[in-house]
Amino acid sequence: MMRKFAANKVEDIIKAIPMPVYAPIEENGMVQYDRFEEGAKLNLDTCKTEKSPKDLLFPQWEDMMHFRMEGKTISITEQERCSQDYVLFGARACDLKAFEVLDRVFLVDPVDTYYAARRAHGIVVALACGEPEDTCFCGVFGIDPANPTADVVMWKVGEEYYAEAQTKRGEELMANWETQEADAAALEPVKAEIGKKLAEKPFANLNLEGLDGDHMMEMFRSAQWKKLSMACLGCGSCTFVCPTCQCYDIRDYDSGKDIQRYRCWDSCMYSDFTLMAHGTNRPTQVERYRQRFMHKLCYYPANNEGLYSCVGCGRCVRKCPMNLNIVKVIKALGEEKK
Amino acid sequence: MIANELKKRALELLADGTVKRVLGWQKGEFEHDWSPALFETAEEMKGFVYGKYAGANLSKYCLKLNKEEGKTLVMLKPCDTYSFNQLLHEHRLNRENFYIIGVGCKGMEDQNGLLMKCTCCKGKVFELSDEVIDDEESRQPMPEVDRFEQVAKLEQMTHQERFEFWRNELSRCIRCNACRNVCPACTCVKCVFDNPGSGIASKANVTDFEENMFHIIRAYHVAGRCTDCGECSRVCPQNIPLHLLNRKFIKDMNELYGEYQAGEGAEERTPMTSYTLEDVEPGIVHERGNE
Numbered sequence: 142m143m144r145k146f147a148a149n150k151v152e153d154i155i156k157a158i159p160m161p162v163y164a165p166i167e168e169n170g171m172v173q174y175d176r177f178e179e180g181a182k183l184n185l186d187t188c189k190t191e192k193s194p195k196d197l198l199f200p201q202w203e204d205m206m207h208f209r210m211e212g213k214t215i216s217i218t219e220q221e222r223c224s225q226d227y228v229l230f231g232a233r234a235c236d237l238k239a240f241e242v243l244d245r246v247f248l249v250d251p252v253d254t255y256y257a258a259r260r261a262h263g264i265v266v267a268l269a270c271g272e273p274e275d276t277c278f279c280g281v282f283g284i285d286p287a288n289p290t291a292d293v294v295m296w297k298v299g300e301e302y303y304a305e306a307q308t309k310r311g312e313e314l315m316a317n318w319e320t321q322e323a324d325a326a327a328l329e330p331v332k333a334e335i336g337k338k339l340a341e342k343p344f345a346n347l348n349l350e351g352l353d354g355d356h357m358m359e360m361f362r363s364a365q366w367k368k369l370s371m372a373c374l375g376c377g378s379c380t381f382v383c384p385t386c387q388c389y390d391i392r393d394y395d396s397g398k399d400i401q402r403y404r405c406w407d408s409c410m411y412s413d414f415t416l417m418a419h420g421t422n423r424p425t426q427v428e429r430y431r432q433r434f435m436h437k438l439c440y441y442p443a444n445n446e447g448l449y450s451c452v453g454c455g456r457c458v459r460k461c462p463m464n465l466n467i468v469k470v471i472k473a474l475g476e477e478k479k
Numbered sequence: 480m481i482a483n484e485l486k487k488r489a490l491e492l493l494a495d496g497t498v499k500r501v502l503g504w505q506k507g508e509f510e511h512d513w514s515p516a517l518f519e520t521a522e523e524m525k526g527f528v529y530g531k532y533a534g535a536n537l538s539k540y541c542l543k544l545n546k547e548e549g550k551t552l553v554m555l556k557p558c559d560t561y562s563f564n565q566l567l568h569e570h571r572l573n574r575e576n577f578y579i580i581g582v583g584c585k586g587m588e589d590q591n592g593l594l595m596k597c598t599c600c601k602g603k604v605f606e607l608s609d610e611v612i613d614d615e616e617s618r619q620p621m622p623e624v625d626r627f628e629q630v631a632k633l634e635q636m637t638h639q640e641r642f643e644f645w646r647n648e649l650s651r652c653i654r655c656n657a658c659r660n661v662c663p664a665c666t667c668v669k670c671v672f673d674n675p676g677s678g679i680a681s682k683a684n685v686t687d688f689e690e691n692m693f694h695i696i697r698a699y700h701v702a703g704r705c706t707d708c709g710e711c712s713r714v715c716p717q718n719i720p721l722h723l724l725n726r727k728f729i730k731d732m733n734e735l736y737g738e739y740q741a742g743e744g745a746e747e748r749t750p751m752t753s754y755t756l757e758d759v760e761p762g763i764v765h766e767r768g769n770e
């Protein structure tokens with residue numbers, strides 16, 4: 142059922158939610174998902190947060206367990222899993238599609254229980270993208286920014302938010318929001334406008350033809366990787382801001398008396414990524430660079446019924462300090478096909 | 480126009496075999512997003528550009544190219560020549576592997592306007608070059624500013640305030656290491672933080688305090704060698720003002736050992752790597768500390 146409320150009431154609605162709410166918060170001129178607290182500056186108008194909400198499910202680093210030696214006994218304390226419901230408020234269609242990509246990694250056997258607990262306890266309130274940015278190209282991957290999938294979906298219509306629960310959990314969440322009945326028909330022009338705006342963006346017509354799991358060796362052997370990767374610093378910023386990058390490392394911090402086992406994000410752009418006793422199988426930045434984009438556009442779809450592991454959020458386009466990105470790769474490799 | 484002349488000259492040098500490749504810049508997807516690029520043929524040179532979005536310092540890329548066969552033509556803006564020169568001082572580059580064109584610079588920009596590094600330009604002098612291509616306008620100095628102004632403000636803070644300032648700034652760090660990887664003074668073949676055998680290797684640390692220490696350690700390690708090229712702050716995806724850490728060290732060195740600019744002139748020894756009887760005693764730390 143479609144409901145609506147005045148846009149300036151959105152903070153009241155968030156404050157009334159009886160559990161932690163994570164929303165786009167503006168600080169130092171940057172908008173990031175963070176815990177909403179009294180006095181925080183909510184920013185629901187910026188469509189692209191600096192980092193994605195991936196951190197909520199898969200934080201940059203997390204404690205897994207502690208080992209402690211006392212005499213001859215070792216005690217092991219395991220980190221507790223997330224056990225409290227929370228709300229992710231204001232998430233966008235691309236980032237939510239990215240959750241699907243992550244699910245196919247973390248929720249298949251053997252299930253990652255740390256991730257699974259966070260995923261199960263999160264209630265998602267999505268927001269349609271009124272103002273796609275120049276770097277957005279979600280549409281290329283079949284994602285519709287006007288129709289995200291979530292427990293509750295919101296659309297901004299003039300000075301009002303329209304909201305609709307899409308799941309039972311969403312209905313429960315919305316039950317005590319102060320809203321009025323609304324006519325879903327009012328959304329049609331808003332959705333059409335979003336589609337129109339996205340279609341006018343510079344990357345709207347990227348062509349993925351020939352870039353998929355079926356063209357693995359052609360893509361892999363392309364002579365273009367060397368030039369494409371030349372300026373790459375191997376910094377991994379692109380992987381850290383990417384909502385679908387999922388690689389991690391597990392490390393032990395040994396204080397001499399006890400050991401803290403933690404997990405942290407890793408990046409295929411790093412020289413010590415999956416370093417093995419025999420050395421590394423990706424000796425230069427050319428191979429590392431190729432790996433990142435092969436994974437997004439070829440390996441992942443090859444193993445997941447054609448689903449790409451890029452959602453076109455455009456963060457790597459915006460963030461790479463040397464201005465390298467997946468758009469350049471798609472254009473260069475796609476060009477070869479013609 | 481400087482760009483046209485540069486291109487013409489580069490094509491000549493490629494054609495007559497003086498150089499095997501050209502290190503310069505190419506356009507991106509938008510107006511402002513240029514990238515460093517390597518050109519090996521006249522055909523490839525069609526993509527060559529120079530102008531106000533050529534902010535990237537190409538010196539660090541020379542480390543890799545130093546091992547290639549034949550000379551590389553590298554284009555250096557005035558400030559970039561300090562970085563290159565510093566790498567020569569440290570014997571990380573062989574001068575004869577490069578043909579250097581000093582390129583005139585009118586201040587570099589990104590989509591947000593003039594780059595931070597250009598707001599305190601070192602001047603339009605080329606520390607080294609085989610030839611210079613510039614014009615009258617590019618020889619004009621940028622407006623003078625005090626690059627230590629913000630550092631001085633930090634110095635005025637109490638320990639606690641300063642501690643909080645840095646804790647807050649560094650709390651945004653995602654440890655991508657872009658600042659380190661772009662830094663022309665960071666040239667260790669294997670950084671201690673990338674070495675699993677070092678015991679402190681870490682992509683992310685166990686505590687955020689340890690994470691903060693990474694930056695302080697890095698600032699110490701480049702002290703006396705940092706030319707203040709501003710690349711670290713330029714590339715940081717989290718907008719952390721890393722240059723303030725480096726400038727604090729530069730300011731201290733200037734005050735304690737006399738004015739010094741890394742990458743300037745032919746002197747290889749730095750205040751940190753030479754000893755004189757006039758050097759301050761370690762106790763200076765206590766005298767200068769404020770509460």
Ligand code: SF4
Binds near residue numbers: 382383384385453456
């Ligand atoms: S590869 Fe780039 S555009 Fe694609 S999902 Fe990741 S950050 Fe977004």
Ligand code: SF4
Binds near residue numbers: 374378
């Ligand atoms: S592509 Fe860009 S963001 Fe990614 S590792 Fe290379 S330099 Fe860093």
Ligand code: SF4
Binds near residue numbers: 559584585586597
């Ligand atoms: S610092 Fe000076 S020389 Fe360097 S890019 Fe800026 S204006 Fe040009």
Ligand code: SF4
Binds near residue numbers: 659719
């Ligand atoms: S570039 Fe910025 S975010 Fe990346 S490691 Fe350096 S300070 Fe941290």
